[in-house]
Amino acid sequence: MPVMMVSPQATAIDTFSITINTANPNRDGTGTITAFLQFVQKALRAHSLRFVAVGATSEGMIRLYTSISGTKRLLKEIPVEAKNPGPLDLPWSHTWHPLDDDRIDLVLDSATTLHVSTHNADEFECHAFAAELPI
Numbered sequence: 001m002p003v004m005m006v007s008p009q010a011t012a013i014d015t016f017s018i019t020i021n022t023a024n025p026n027r028d029g030t031g032t033i034t035a036f037l038q039f040v041q042k043a044l045r046a047h048s049l050r051f052v053a054v055g056a057t058s059e060g061m062i063r064l065y066t067s068i069s070g071t072k073r074l075l076k077e078i079p080v081e082a083k084n085p086g087p088l089d090l091p092w093s094h095t096w097h098p099l100d101d102d103r104i105d106l107v108l109d110s111a112t113t114l115h116v117s118t119h120n121a122d123e124f125e126c127h128a129f130a131a132e133l134p135i
Contacts, residue, residue: 013047013131019054020116021123029065029072029115036064037114042132046098046106046114050127053091056084060119062094062126067113075114076102080122107133 016037024031037046051062057080064076078094085091098104108114108130116126 013129016128016130018116018126019123020118020126021054021121022117023119023121024063024117025119026117027063027074027077029067029074031117033063033065033072033115033117035067035113036116036126037108037128037130039108039110039112042134043110044108044130045133046108046128046130048095048097048129050093050095050129051078052093052125052127053080053083053085054123054125055091057092057122058082058120060122062124063117063119065115065117067115069111072115075104080119 018034018036020034022032024033037044059082060080062078062080063074065072066075076096078096081092083092098106106114114128118124
């Protein structure tokens with residue numbers, strides 16, 4: 001009899017938000033890196049991450065890291081373009097869908113934390129849309 005693998009079904013989507021603005025050009029997990037999304041009571045699956053500049057941006061990167069038992073590893077770099085928003089021009093923004101865009105099933109368990117940093121001292125609102133997974 002064939003066996004089917006079934007992925008755990010997630011509950012309702014929650015939003016987790018932080019603001020970052022400290023320059024960190026490092027790619028090795030050192031320097032100022034902010035915890036963005038982490039396990040609280042149940043594992044989390046991140047469905048999408050949205051980044052919105054608060055004002056003008058300079059060319060650089062937003063970097064995402066996973067930290068597994070304290071060891072940080074670069075997961076994704078998102079290019080930021082230089083942009084000076086005005087009355088008719090919205091600030092820079094980007095939405096990343098890990099599974100759809102890069103085939104990354106971003107599940108955070110009790111040992112894993114998602115961290116974020118910005119290459120330049122530009123300010124960004126960071127929003128994670130994630131769901132708890134049943135234990």
